Amino acid sequence: MEGNNKKRRTVIVTGATGGIGGAVIKALDNESFNIVAVGRNKDRLRKLAKTVKRAGFITAQADVRNEEEVIAVIKSAVREFNSLDAVVNSAGVFITGDSLNFSTADFNKTLDVNVRGTWLFSKHAIKEMIDEGRQGIIINISSGAGTHGLAGGAAYSSSKFAVIGLSESLDMEFREKGIRVMCILPGKVNTSMQSLPPDDPARKIMLQPEDIADLVVYLMSLPERVTINRVSIRPALL
Numbered sequence: 322m323e324g325n326n327k328k329r330r331t332v333i334v335t336g337a338t339g340g341i342g343g344a345v346i347k348a349l350d351n352e353s354f355n356i357v358a359v360g361r362n363k364d365r366l367r368k369l370a371k372t373v374k375r376a377g378f379i380t381a382q383a384d385v386r387n388e389e390e391v392i393a394v395i396k397s398a399v400r401e402f403n404s405l406d407a408v409v410n411s412a413g414v415f416i417t418g419d420s421l422n423f424s425t426a427d428f429n430k431t432l433d434v435n436v437r438g439t440w441l442f443s444k445h446a447i448k449e450m451i452d453e454g455r456q457g458i459i460i461n462i463s464s465g466a467g468t469h470g471l472a473g474g475a476a477y478s479s480s481k482f483a484v485i486g487l488s489e490s491l492d493m494e495f496r497e498k499g500i501r502v503m504c505i506l507p508g509k510v511n512t513s514m515q516s517l518p519p520d521d522p523a524r525k526i527m528l529q530p531e532d533i534a535d536l537v538v539y540l541m542s543l544p545e546r547v548t549i550n551r552v553s554i555r556p557a558l559l
Contacts, residue, residue, distance in 0.1 A: 329377055331355040331402040332541075333394065335385055335442060336412030338365035340512030341462060344530035345409050346373065348538050355402040359383050359394055359412070377402070385412045385438025388445075395445050399453075407458040408446045409537055410439040415514040417473045428476045435480035436487065443491055447500050456499035456545055460537055461488045465508045465553065481506075489550055501548040503540050507533055508555040526558045 332349060336342035337358035346358055346369070355377040360366050366380040379401055383390035398405050414434045416427045443459050450457035466474060467481030485504055492502035509515065511527040536554060543549070 329353060329355045329402070330406040331357070331398055331404050332407040332409060333357045333359060333398055333405070333442065333446065334409045334411060335359045335438065336410075336462075337380070338362055338369055339411065339413075340514075340530040341507075341510065341533050342409070342411040343369065344534035345411060345537050348531070348534035349541075350375070350378070355398075357381055357394065357398045357401075359385070385410075385442060386433045388441050391438075391441045392445055395442075395449055399449060404453065404455065405446060405449050405457065406455065407460070407541060408442050409460045409462070410442055411462045412438050413462065415474075415477055417471075417477065419473060420475045423476065431476040431480050432483070435477070436483045439484055440487055443487070443502065447491065447495055450500055451495070451498055457501070458541055459488075459491065459500065459502040460540055461502070461504045462533070463488070463504050463506045463551075465506050465555065467506055468553075485551060492548065492550060496548065499545070501545075503549050504551040505533060505536060505540075506551055506553045508553075509559055523559075526556055528554065528556050 332354050334342050334345050337346055338360040346356055349356055350373055358369055358380045361384055363382050366382055370380050381394045381397055383394050412434060414431055416431050439461050446459060461484050463484040464481040466478045467485045471478040488502050488504035507528055509527045511524045511529050517523055
């Protein structure tokens with residue numbers, strides 16, 4: 322069994338206990354991937370682990386804002402599976418409010434999680450891939466709000482603009498070393514980030530987390546000669 326684990330591609334998924342991250346893990350839960358599920362909440366990670374009962378799956382409790390913890394996750398993945406092939410950066414926060422009354426603490430938290438966390442995992446994963454002499458993929462989850470302003474969401478929109486710029490810059494910098502950095506820009510997704518009641522009919526016409534997960538799987542299936550810098554995905558009726 323251990324030998325089979327070493328032959329699979331290894332992917333780290335951040336925000337693993339969230340709607341999109343959880344859907345990505347479910348979509349990748351097959352014999353083609355070793356999965357390292359990263360989240361902050363130990364109880365939620367434990368619950369997630371009970372749903373993925375196979376070899377080639379581990380959880381890692383870490384704060385994406387903490388560089389030492391990020392490095393430790395990457396080292397753990399390589400130690401466990403002897404490789405690192407991909408990272409899906411789906412950890413994020415969505416805090417809104419009137420800009421004149423928006424706290425500096427919430428602004429900093431939004432930028433730290435959405436941008437710094439994405440940068441740290443991308444940076445150290447790319448370094449590991451290059452050190453291994455391995456081609457790799459980084460998939461970052463931005464947002465449709467990364468291409469236009471959002472009333473009441475200045476911090477969030479700013480952070481998602483930054484994720485796009487970060488992704489495209491890293492792709493340009495490391496593509497010749499075999500590292501592809503791609504960025505997904507979803508519209509409204511039916512997750513806990515939405516303020517609507519759980520039974521609101523509008524949730525049914527939003528994107529579902531599985532839609533984003535299927536796109537992640539597609540991007541990871543592309544041949545090494547192909548890259549897609551950014552992909553916008555929208556609900557058809559919103």
